[in-house]
Amino acid sequence: MITVGVVGATGYTGVELLRILVQHPEVTIQMVTSRSEAGTAVSAIFPNLREHLQLNFCNPDPDLLAECDLVFFATPHGAAMALVPELLAKGVKVIDLSADFRIKDAKLWSHWYGIEHTCPELLTEAVYGLPEMNRELIKTASLIANPGCYPTAVQLGFIPLLKNKLVDPGSLIADVKSGVSGAGRKAGMGTLLCEVSENFKAYAINGHRHQPEIVQGLNAQSDKPVNLTFMPHLVPMIRGIQASLYASLSTDGVDLQSLYEDFYRDEIFVDVLEAGTSPETRSVRGSNMCRLAIVQPEDSNKVVVLVVEDNLVKGAAGQAVQNMNIMYGFNESLGLDIVSVLP
Secondary structure: OEEEEEEOOOOHHHHHHHHHHOOOOOEEEEEEEOOOOOOOEHHHHOHHHOOOOOOEEEOOOHHHHOOOOEEEEOOOOOOHHHOHHHHHHOOOEEEEOOOOOOOOOHHHHHHHHOOOOOOHHHOOOOEEOOHHHHHHHHHOOOEEEOOOHHHHHHHHHHHHHHHOOOEOHHHEEEEEEEOHHHHOOOOOHHHOHHHHOOOOEEOOOOOOOOHHHHHHHHHOOOOOOOOEEEEEEEOOOOOOEEEEEEEEEOOOOOOHHHHHHHHOOOOOOEEEOOOOOOOOHHHHOOOOOEEEEEEOOOOOOEEEEEEEEOOOHHHHHHHHHHHHHHHOOOOOOOOOOOOOOOO
């Protein structure tokens, strides 16, 4: 049994993390922090947690957080790096669900996030928490940089092709759609019901901050530099990501279906669908599963990989718990054996 704290738990990722942790048999939630809601019952903000979590929000006191075995940060970008060095120095393990430790180049991080990185020395120490690629490093890590939602889908789709040198890494395309919860819980005109409903649009068309994270991860699996065209879209649904990934094959005669099935055969949260099928976002809603399918259009040297995940679970909170399970030697699926919600 371990004790955990959750810092910044008033957003959608935070409540999803709490929803999973309250059902985890090896976890006791010791504290949940929010500066704006300190003193308020967690269940007053999140009524789905009534009778599951009898705690009030409190301020993020480093001394109290240091009494936890593990601290999750579900904070806006730039907040975790203010507290993480002190917690690590006190022997607390950290899983950061923000982007503070994902990109290894501090200058590149600052370019995309608009502020100076205050502890660049930890960027090399942080382990990128994509279990399917970094499981052995995660086992012994003290600081996990939990991947973003878009990067999880895009990397899991492209990596088998890149590791097997089957595609041209200089011309990859990721056309990705996300539900509105990916924008967070903060108020904004672009995510109002009347703005999003009955609408479909691309955004961040001049560059999205997840791009360097994706490219960094893909480069680690490629023998040549990756050039990626990444175009995110906002669709009128609450949660879910669908990625359509395109690449040019550099060799003929490979059974791509078998290749993907073999590559992910032992991965409990990656489901390779049968040939000729297409994954649906509703099939992963509320679960930690990533489902994908491989398509090779007839008379073409192109390959299309279709990927779906729940952006709040495998794209955030569920993956964080998966990383926790690996770090502490728990069964990797513990607390995450969740059947998707239909309809």
